[in-house]
Amino acid sequence: MDKRIGxxxxxxxxxxxxxQKVNKILCDYGEMIIGRMGLPYAPDNLHIIAxxxxxxxDEIGALTGxxxxxxxxxVKSSLTKIES
Numbered sequence: 001m002d003k004r005i006g007x008x009x010x011x012x013x014x015x016x017x018x019x020q021k022v023n024k025i026l027c028d029y030g031e032m033i034i035g036r037m038g039l040p041y042a043p044d045n046l047h048i049i050a051x052x053x054x055x056x057x058d059e060i061g062a063l064t065g066x067x068x069x070x071x072x073x074x075v076k077s078s079l080t081k082i083e084s
Contacts, residue, residue, distance in 0.1 A: 001056040005034075006079030008064060010049040014072025021070055022049070029063045031055075053077075 012018055026033065032055035039048050053060055060077060068075040 001058065002081055003054055003056055004060065004079040005052070005054045005082050006060070006077060008051040008053055008060070008075065008077045010051070010067055011074045012047040012049070012072060013045070013074070015045075015047045018070050018072050019047070022067060022073060025063065025066050026051075029055075029059070032059055032063070053079075 010022065012022060026036070026049075032053050033051055034054055035052040037050045039050075040046070041048060053063070055063075057079070060079060064075045064077050067073055
């Protein structure tokens with residue numbers, strides 16, 4: 001299956017109860033993560049994580065599905081096929 005490269009944006013509204021779970025999932029899928037940046041947004045008590053990923057659609061779907069199933073966590077991805 002062809003690999004894709006792209007971004008995954010994670011917005012956490014319930015950091016206290018979800019941060020450890022989010023980090024565990026990201027660790028489990030660490031092989032596909034090229035880069036990670038996390039920023040708090042204090043005015044709205046949000047925590048935003050931006051990932052750069054390189055993996056198959058199925059692998060990225062598994063990652064985003066597990067993250068999106070957590071209460072207080074919203075996930076969006078944008079992917080593109082790279083030509084080798």
